[in-house]
Amino acid sequence: xxxxxxxxxxxxxxxxxxxxxxxxxxxxxxxxxxxxxxxxxxxxxxxxxxxxxxxxxxxxxxxxxxxxxxxxxxxxxxxxxxxxxxxxxxxxxxxxxxxxxxxxxxxxxxxxxxxxxxxxxxxxxxxxxxxxxxxxxxxxxxxxxxxxxxxxxxxxxxxxxxxxxxxxxxxxxxxxxxxxxxxxxxxxxxxxxxxxxxxxxxxxxxxxxxxxxxxxxxxxxxxxxxxxxxxxxxxxxxxxxxxxxxxxxxxxxxxxxxxxxxxxxxxxxxxxxxxxxxxxxxxxxxxxxxxxxxxxxxxxxxxxxxxxxxxxxxxxxxxxxxxxxxxxxxxxxxxxxx
Numbered sequence: 001x002x003x004x005x006x007x008x009x010x011x012x013x014x015x016x017x018x019x020x021x022x023x024x025x026x027x028x029x030x031x032x033x034x035x036x037x038x039x040x041x042x043x044x045x046x047x048x049x050x051x052x053x054x055x056x057x058x059x060x061x062x063x064x065x066x067x068x069x070x071x072x073x074x075x076x077x078x079x080x081x082x083x084x085x086x087x088x089x090x091x092x093x094x095x096x097x098x099x100x101x102x103x104x105x106x107x108x109x110x111x112x113x114x115x116x117x118x119x120x121x122x123x124x125x126x127x128x129x130x131x132x133x134x135x136x137x138x139x140x141x142x143x144x145x146x147x148x149x150x151x152x153x154x155x156x157x158x159x160x161x162x163x164x165x166x167x168x169x170x171x172x173x174x175x176x177x178x179x180x181x182x183x184x185x186x187x188x189x190x191x192x193x194x195x196x197x198x199x200x201x202x203x204x205x206x207x208x209x210x211x212x213x214x215x216x217x218x219x220x221x222x223x224x225x226x227x228x229x230x231x232x233x234x235x236x237x238x239x240x241x242x243x244x245x246x247x248x249x250x251x252x253x254x255x256x257x258x259x260x261x262x263x264x265x266x267x268x269x270x271x272x273x274x275x276x277x278x279x280x281x282x283x284x285x286x287x288x289x290x291x292x293x294x295x296x297x298x299x300x301x302x303x304x305x306x307x308x309x310x311x312x313x314x315x316x317x318x319x320x321x322x323x324x325x326x327x328x329x330x331x332x333x334x335x336x337x338x
Contacts, residue, residue: 012036082282163292
């Protein structure tokens with residue numbers, strides 16, 4: 001569709017915009033200023049966009065489109081380097097195994113799809129899944145024991161690349177026979193005394209403390225509670241009558257349980273894929289790019305689950321905050337609850 005566009009156009013125009021001038025950009029690129037002028041004109045004429053305006057002193061000022069172009073061009077050129085690095089590594093036989101991790105609160109189908117995506121990129125590489133808590137997996141990524149992992153935030157580490165995949169609303173999980181289940185929507189005040197089952201604080205301390213802060217903002221305090229180390233254990237405790245739990249919307253439920261949204265809040269479990277910026281197989285950045293693209297292109301849920309989720313959401317009043325699907329350039333640090 002855009003066969004006329006080549007990598008050199010993006011490299012040349014990026015230098016022009018970053019240096020805010022043709023002469024200094026030509027010197028950096030070791031080419032002539034007239035050549036840059038021709039390349040810039042051709043690209044803008046073919047694409048029908050205007051990336052910059054010239055000032056009287058000869059310097060240039062990026063347009064709104066030009067500002068956007070800078071980030072997009074950087075990403076494109078970075079991806080080009082990642083592709084070549086990955087091809088060289090594959091040719092040299094450096095990637096025979098990929099070790100992918102997953103934390104308990106993550107949608108397991110999401111993790112399964114990540115493993116399948118790498119098999120599509122490099123069918124000959126063995127995929128070795130591993131499960132662990134967010135902090136445990138982060139440490140294993142730092143040491144190189146795990147190549148990448150799907151975890152729930154928050155997580156802060158300057159050595160790790162964190163790419164948010166999706167944000168799922170937290171909903172109340174309760175027994176169908178619970179009197180509160182007759183309501184379409186619960187109030188935060190309904191959680192007081194009833195919210196008595198939480199994910200073990202030791203498994204993800206930052207997420208636990210953030211959750212308590214959010215609860216406190218609505219006037220809810222949780223002083224004593226049962227602890228669970230896995231979502232299935234949380235459901236078991238709810239089923240046995242030990243109280244209400246907060247779980248990720250869309251979680252597959254026991255037939256005796258039901259979920260209800262909570263009015264007036266926007267609490268989410270944020271899922272991200274993380275990998276070391278330096279110590280990781282060359283295919284990992286490509287894996288994350290492709291996986292995120294496929295994820296945005298369509299749901300990874302089974303059709304039946306997708307239909308039930310859509311039906312459930314359609315009955316929720318508009319004033320109830322919905323699941324956020326957009327991602328920012330910089331991941332929102334936690335937000336197991338936001």
